Amino acid sequence: MRIYIRTTPNSSVLPFDYQQKLIGTIHKWLGNNEIHDKISLYSFSWLLGGKMIKNQGFTFSEGANFFVSFYEEEYLKILIRTILSDPEMFCGLEVRDITVVNQPLFSEDAQSFRLASPVFIKRFQDGIQNYKFYLYDDVDSNMLMTETLRHKMQEAGLPEDETLKVEFDLTYPKKQVKMVTIHGIKSKASMCPVIIHGSPQSKLFAWTVGLGNSTGSSFGSLL
Known part of the structure; x- marks a missing residue:
C-alpha cells in the first residue's frame, strides 16, 4: 500500500x-x-x-x-x-x-524501475571492524540486492521465488554515486535504475518495501 x-x-x-x-x-x-x-x-x-x-x-x-x-x-x-x-x-x-x-499490476516479464532515492548496499567485513559499501559497478551488488529482498520476503512470510533476480541497469547513461549524510554518518549509495526478474508478487513487494539496506532510512525506494 x-x-x-x-x-x-x-x-x-x-x-x-x-x-x-x-x-x-x-x-x-x-x-x-x-x-x-x-x-x-x-x-x-x-x-x-x-x-x-x-x-x-x-x-x-x-x-x-x-x-x-x-x-x-x-x-x-x-x-x-x-x-x-x-x-x-x-x-x-x-x-x-x-x-x-492503487497498487500496480506486474507481469512475469522483467520490469525496469526508476529510483526515488538511491540504493544503499553494505556488508560487514569480518576481521576489519568496518562496513564495505557496494555500488552499481561492483560485481557483487546485484547478488546482494537480491539476497536482501529474498530475506525480507521470508520475513513477510511470502513464498520463495526461484526466478527472483535484481540488477542495476548499467545501460542508463546518467547513473551516479550519491554521498548521503544522516546523523553525521556519510554513506555512498547508487542512483541507477534497476531491473527485477521474478514473479508479479515479488515485483510488487520490491515496489513496496524498496531495495538494498536501510529502506527505513529513506534509501532504495522505487517508482
Whole structure:
C-alpha cells in the first residue's frame, strides 16, 4: 500500500542533508511501536519537485511531493491518522494532501524501475571492524540486492521465488554515486535504475518495501 503526500512550500531553505529530518518526521508520525525494532518492510522517497540553491540547500516553491509505502497496511493507517492531526514537517513544510494510490499490476516479464532515492548496499567485513559499501559497478551488488529482498520476503512470510533476480541497469547513461549524510554518518549509495526478474508478487513487494539496506532510512525506494 502506498500514499503520495503533497506539502505546502517551505519557509526556509532545506539543508542538503535534509533526509535525517524526513526520517525523524516519519518516525514522529508512526509514534512508539515495535516497527522501529523490526526489519524494514517499508520505504519512502526523498522529496521531489524542488530546486537546488547553490551552497545552501533545496527550496520547494510549489511544495514537495513524496511517497510512503508499507507492506503491513496497519502502519500506513497509523501514519495517515497521525498526519491528519499533526501535518507539520520541517522548514515550513506541512502536509496539505494525501492520496492513496492503487497498487500496480506486474507481469512475469522483467520490469525496469526508476529510483526515488538511491540504493544503499553494505556488508560487514569480518576481521576489519568496518562496513564495505557496494555500488552499481561492483560485481557483487546485484547478488546482494537480491539476497536482501529474498530475506525480507521470508520475513513477510511470502513464498520463495526461484526466478527472483535484481540488477542495476548499467545501460542508463546518467547513473551516479550519491554521498548521503544522516546523523553525521556519510554513506555512498547508487542512483541507477534497476531491473527485477521474478514473479508479479515479488515485483510488487520490491515496489513496496524498496531495495538494498536501510529502506527505513529513506534509501532504495522505487517508482
